[in-house]
Amino acid sequence: MTSEHQPSATPPDPDQKPELSFGQLLYRFLFFDWLFRDVNAARDLYERHAARQHNQRMSRYLPVYLRRWSVLAAFDFCLGILFEKVVQATLLSAWFFTWSCVTVTGMVVITVAWLFLAFARMP
Template structure:
């Protein structure tokens, strides 16, 4: 399977395509990009809900596989859970920081 940023699966789980990068521009363009990103902030809640579902799902699958005593497979799903938790933290920080923007 090839990685394609314009695929529906990518856009369903990853939110970077919704925001403009304001780190490499200056002046009015930077201010406009920041205003745009603040306006897009409300979409982060939708992505947060999706990632919470993915986190809970992978954790439950991992716990079930641990109960069935398949340690290699449960480790894979627990690793996916940790990755999802990291994404949830990233979403939370982005939401809070965009809310504090002037």
């Protein structure tokens, strides 16, 4: 069979974005660093200013991440109470109470980042 008779593969559509894997999607659902640009990686003053403006515009999504992390903190805390009081599995309750502390710490980081970005004045 010659190459003339082979069915040609359709070229990919340039407007169609590649689909994310479940791990990438979960990462983007929980963590927000992919939204922001590194201001220190800018080569000159104009790029730095553009990156800073971009980061300030993207800060409007930080309350969404704060809500997600607060749901995680409440869920971990409730599971900690459940395993401590109902099941009396102290090791599992300690595990979930520890994760609730970690998520509350993440909420503090998100809140501070949002306050600095949303209410900062451009020089």
